Amino acid sequence: MIAPNTPSAATLAPGEFRELMAGFPTGVSVVTAFDAARRPWGMTCSSLSSVTLRPPTLLICLRNGSPTLGAVLDQDRFSVNLLGEAGRPAAELFASGASDRFDRVKWEEPPGCGGPHLPDVAHAVADCRVVRADSVGDHTVVFGEVERSLTWPAPRPLMYGLRGYAVWPAAS
Numbered sequence: 001m002i003a004p005n006t007p008s009a010a011t012l013a014p015g016e017f018r019e020l021m022a023g024f025p026t027g028v029s030v031v032t033a034f035d036a037a038r039r040p041w042g043m044t045c046s047s048l049s050s051v052t053l054r055p056p057t058l059l060i061c062l063r064n065g066s067p068t069l070g071a072v073l074d075q076d077r078f079s080v081n082l083l084g085e086a087g088r089p090a091a092e093l094f095a096s097g098a099s100d101r102f103d104r105v106k107w108e109e110p111p112g113c114g115g116p117h118l119p120d121v122a123h124a125v126a127d128c129r130v131v132r133a134d135s136v137g138d139h140t141v142v143f144g145e146v147e148r149s150l151t152w153p154a155p156r157p158l159m160y161g162l163r164g165y166a167v168w169p170a171a172s
Contacts, residue, residue: 025161030094032115033071033078040102040116041068044095046160056146061139076130079115083158084123085167123155
């Protein structure tokens with residue numbers, strides 16, 4: 001068994017790994033949280049997965065050193081905004097690292113939320129409580145128990161793959 005965080009001799013180069021993962025389309029989300037001063041933080045995240053139904057748990061992978069990860073771990077809460085067809089500009093904005101990103105999108109802070117909700121671009125939002133976090137390489141895997149979710153009808157999720165955005169086709 002290989003010890004955690006120990007590179008093996010067969011480790012792929014970053015470019016090769018990016019090429020591999022580019023062929024795996026995935027949904028796009030913006031993970032948000034508040035810091036101790038209630039300032040909003042957020043970043044685009046396509047590293048998201050469901051873990052278990054009981055208790056309802058998902059995982060996100062966030063870059064070590066990011067202010068969003070800092071806020072998530074400091075407050076033990078976060079929100080996952082699953083972006084819909086109108087979400088591409090928000091995905092690009094939150095991936096850019098622009099310091100004024102929350103001045104450029106509509107966001108809300110409903111009572112009990114884990115982080116800001118982006119109602120104009122999300123087709124669903126999950127408010128989560130951190131139950132575990134593990135550092136792996138240059139990212140941290142954060143496990144969140146979903147305490148509340150909101151969904152809107154007829155979603156057309158935003159997808160990312162092959163280095164481009166697309167929208168899930170309408171149901172027939």
